[in-house]
Amino acid sequence: MKRLLLAAAVSLLTAGLAMAQTVVLVRHAEKADASADPALSEAGQARAQALAEALADMHPVLVLTSPLQRTRLTAAPTAQYHSARLEAVSLEDGGAAHVAATVARVRALPADAAVLIVGHSNTVPLIARALGYAEAADMPECEYDRMTTLHLMGDGTHGEVSRYGTPTAC
Template sequence: MRLALAALALVAVALPASAQTYVVRHLNTPAGERDPDLLPAGKAGAEALAKWFRGKRLTAIYVSDYRRTRQTAAPITAARKLEPIVYDPRDTPALVARLKATKGPVLVVGHSNTVPDIVEQLGGTRPGDLKHEDFGDIWVVKSGRSRHARFAR
């Protein structure tokens, strides 16, 4: 019996996260700056993202420690009264472990070079490489499946 329980526990750890995870790249910024603020189009996109989440449950919001990710999440964090959780964008495995341990649906605001890895490591289909001008997309990952949607143009 103990062996069966131990095997079941190992399988549960190896399975992808079953809670829904939303992964979005930060919104519109100027090219080539280290830690820019969102452009007006990015601020409008952040409001569109907040509207996209109306009626959807969120238990946590993860952002990197950059202005553009914090500003992308700001309308949602304000509306939900959630304090964003800062993660290190250089350590995707640690972030994914935290996401899998979080109960309930979560939002991750990432970067062009982190979003594909995050989606894939959560068990979803890896998105193609993102270019600087790729803004307004969201990937929804649940139970090892992912789907892609647009929330802003």
């Protein structure tokens, strides 16, 4: 009887996870310089490849970025690997509007969709919080290796933080 109850519980948990949106949030990789819209440095290009490798089993249907090239260049290897559409969310109306538009785009997707969001140190934590992950910590300017994975489910948002690529030291 205990085995039957355990099997039923595992089945319910698995079914619930199958209907969860999975959202992975990362900051863009290392910049080549301090200009307004820099490309990626050599280390940043390596990190973009490491991101694609880390997400090889994810199968995102959509990759959201800001319009700045460092976010698009960071996301490109993952989007190409999965043949996922890469979509830039405008920054024209400011950070709060960008966060709201990004969250609205995620919420408009099917309940079991997987999404990669590549943002900035000042937008990634705000997007995570707006998606219901209140534990999202602010991100220092020197941090490039944080990966926040969220599961958006009917009973709320569950998240975890991991690292990918070469560790960054702040």
